[in-house]
Amino acid sequence: MVEIDFEKENGLIPAVIQDATTLEVLMVGHMNRESWQKTLETGRACFWSRTRKKLWLKGETSGHFQEVKEIYLDCDGDTLVLKVNPIGGATCHTGFRSCFHHKYENGGWKIVGERIFDPKEVYEK
Amino acid sequence: MVEIDFEKENGLIPAVIQDATTLEVLMVGHMNRESWQKTLETGRACFWSRTRKKLWLKGETSGHFQEVKEIYLDCDGDTLVLKVNPIGGATCHTGFRSCFHHKYENGGWKIVGERIFDPKEVYEK
Numbered sequence: 001m002v003e004i005d006f007e008k009e010n011g012l013i014p015a016v017i018q019d020a021t022t023l024e025v026l027m028v029g030h031m032n033r034e035s036w037q038k039t040l041e042t043g044r045a046c047f048w049s050r051t052r053k054k055l056w057l058k059g060e061t062s063g064h065f066q067e068v069k070e071i072y073l074d075c076d077g078d079t080l081v082l083k084v085n086p087i088g089g090a091t092c093h094t095g096f097r098s099c100f101h102h103k104y105e106n107g108g109w110k111i112v113g114e115r116i117f118d119p120k121e122v123y124e125k
Numbered sequence: 126m127v128e129i130d131f132e133k134e135n136g137l138i139p140a141v142i143q144d145a146t147t148l149e150v151l152m153v154g155h156m157n158r159e160s161w162q163k164t165l166e167t168g169r170a171c172f173w174s175r176t177r178k179k180l181w182l183k184g185e186t187s188g189h190f191q192e193v194k195e196i197y198l199d200c201d202g203d204t205l206v207l208k209v210n211p212i213g214g215a216t217c218h219t220g221f222r223s224c225f226h227h228k229y230e231n232g233g234w235k236i237v238g239e240r241i242f243d244p245k246e247v248y249e250k
Binding site: 001002003014016018022023024025027028070071072073074075076079081092093094096099100101102103104108109112 | 128148153198199226
């Protein structure tokens, strides 16, 4: 029986966040045991912020919560995939639908994808 | 201009591997600068194996190479998404189409997904 292996990487495992409808990969966050429990309890994706070193309920500032629809674990128990409904449509703090809005073309990174909001209007009110 | 930040996590960045056609997440591997270069040169996904501590051209043993179709980088340059054509149809060393073949249901992990090959026939010949 597989279980989440939180110990492998200092208590944190990566969680790939995928749009449940379009299947676009929106972001990759990290979860510790506490954020995993909070994700299950609330039905909203909750991470451990490595930069702020605190629990991070995605959307707590912007209102752009991620409603969890399905959860998958990989063969060796060290990575999660969460299919979510991204409230508000934008996942990235820069206002783009996905954090993965740079596409590799001709040896460089080209901005692609859709900007849903202006971060100044969401975070600096 | 965004660039890949290999230094953030000891020279390794996670790479989410997604089926270019079905958009299913197949696996998450890790790349260092050398495997990134080899991926670009060969057009096939190449990782750094953290367990074997060596360069790992995915498919070199099984023949199940991943032909890279598109590459995306996230907002802070520390995670990649590769859309690939998975030769042979199976990504997981256990023979499943995806490494993420455990689904969370009723408090536990249920095996889901399709097994494409028997690992004994591929690896123990």
